[in-house]
Amino acid sequence: MKILELNFQACRGENMERQKTYIEDIDREIYDIKDEFTYRYKSDQGLSKDIILEISKEKDEPKWMTDFRLKSLEIYNSIPLPTWGADLSGLDMDNIRTYIRPDTEMEHSWDNVPDYIKDTFERLGLPQAERESLAGVGAQYDSEVVYHNIRQELVDQGVVYMDIETALGEYEDIMKEYFMKLIPPEDHKFAALHGAVWSGGSFVYVPEGTDVDIPLQSYFRLNAPGAGQFEHTLIIVEKGAKLHFIEGCSAPQYKVNNLHAGCVELFVKEDASLRYSTIENWSRNMYNLNSKRALVEKNGTIEWISGSFGSKVSMLYPMSILKGEGARSEFTGITFASTGQYLDTGAKVLHAAPHTTSTVNSKSISKNGGHAFYRGLIKVLPEAYGSKSTVDCESLILDNESISDALPIIDLRNDDIDIGHEAKVGRISEEAIFYLMSRGIGEEEAKAMIVRGFVEPITKELPLEYAVELNNLINIELEGSIG
């Protein structure tokens, strides 16, 4: 049925005006609408002890958190910038404002959210998605969460979904036990930065045996120019529980550079399963240096679905630590690099227990001078006997100005394993185009069909009916403008 539809669309396209062969950039219009830069409080630019003390005071935090921030700052100052990967010389921390409190309180009803902020999220379709297909929504605007809500029936089941600042007050013990334990500030420079200036984000707790069958979504919007967003997401899925969590991010385009250094820590307990979907669509002045990690216990499952479309520079490598016997990890990612973008993405998996399995499936497209880089790691420890891993990376280069690289590292310390890896790079096959054309499909349409086919294994994994902007991305970008 779907194929018929595509064919129909293709034929119709043939009779209409000739369209360009290349795939258009994402229509960024709805993301690019800027609100006036208003705030209740903003920190000075740059990074210093005083600024951090100010942020902590503004947030009225317990002392251990203030100390944690200061310790992270010390670590940040002691670690040099990474020498591999992206060129970060354009990132000047002295010009980044790390904390901006929007001029509103945290609300549980959209009616109480100021109109200009509400309008922004309306344009992104968040309230509508909440009404139709989400069990809970969190919305962050600049440095603070402005809206958080969860359906009553989930609350009754004991599910907690709230902004992380509130969680720090209400669940201080849990926060102490888990906060930045999986990604400690020592991990890398931008984890340390996050530890020092983190603000906003979501906390999710799913109690034992609870199946949250409708997804939760947090949306992070950075409106201010020259600012940083450092939200922290902490999710704990207890024994036998299930959750699907969706993360969305966007920002309007500015001439100055913005920075995103969030941190996502996921704890998947015995027999639990978590699907974590991200549709990242930052503007092209954004340095996206995000850290994500999941710790998976016995027979637990983590599924990553990761779409990287925006930003100027991305360095993002979600990591799964398979700690318990039989733990599983699945990573499905798509990266789309266009003009001026350097997107360095990939997946890391650490097999640390027997009979653990992982699959990595990555697709990247580069066009109009974009540079897509797949960088991954599979590491199998001596105790992880009977483990299996499959890594598959495919890259499509749509013109000869664009660049695509792949560097999948495999590190094995055990013989009782089964590891397979494949990578391919190239452009659209002439033979496939020729075949489609011999079946009566125009050249442009044939190319478009092949690109759709290329990303289809990924798009079918994406929760199209839920994800707020993915409909826009896939439809506008991959179907509309090349059809």
Next chain:
Amino acid sequence: MINWNRIELKGYRLPTAIEYHEEYVDYEELPMGVELTNINKVENKLIAERVNDDITGVDKNITSYVMDNYNSGIGLYIPEDIRIDEPIRLNFNMDDESPMVIDNNIVISSPNSRSTLVVDYYSNGDTRAFHSGVTKVYAMENAVVNIIKIQRMNDHSYKFDSNIAHIERGAVVNWISIEIGSIISGSNYTSILKDEASEGNLYSIYLGDGDRRMDLEYTMIHKGRRSISNIETKGVLMDNSVKVFRGNLDFKRGARLSKGMEQESVVLLDPTVKSHSIPALMCDEDDVQGEHAASAGQVDRDQLLYLMSRGLDFNEAKRLIIRASFRSVLERIPMEELRGLIYDEIDRRIINGQAGY
């Protein structure tokens, strides 16, 4: 000081160079015009001007050490249209008298010529031998050059070998690398596919046993249109061996219609081995096909079971499967006697190893 983190070579100092006295060049008769000389006595201008060409190879410090200290090596010049059917052989035997080979080899293959060079590095007994060398190949239009390098040094020996080929229009360079010895082994094979239809192939096998640590790097740089490259590596790791495989396919802008394939498969025989694979695929050009594949696992149990059901004992069956996995590469060596030597050495090492399975 040499520091290679992945194979845990820390603070290694290159030894003070001493002379190598053995005879190592072995050939019967060379066609008219072919010049084969000791690297210190080259008169051929084309060779002479390349003697000191510096390359990066395994490590900049090591290759410049070779350039400063080489004690052996050949300059080989093959004129246009000349075919040398019989392989030219270099046998570097290291013993307590002459434990050190630092060779600087240059091969200049004129248009339409053909040749095969076989280099065998061997150290016997308990000699603490050292080999470090640089081999440079210049393959001009439509020339075919085969270089076969066999490293079967003893388990006390260190080895660092760098190889580079400049491959012109329509020329082919085939490297065959057999790595079955030494305690520390660093190898680099780089092929620069400079012009239209340049072709570079690398076939290699490695065997890790005992405490061997290997860092093997194979690089194909595609610059010319329609250039072709192929890397095929088969390995076996046992005991406490450590291996790092680095395969690089690098398509430069302008290398339109080029194809590059890279494949590594490794059989792991003991839980104590360490196997790192770092296959890199870099692509600055859209109209190319690049592919790499890697696989790792144990000996196929079905195959073992089948052979044992035919009356072979467990070790015999395992040995046969390993021999078979090396076969596709070893069959490319044109001398039966040499193949036999290699098979014997592999058998000896696998049977001596006998680690529990």
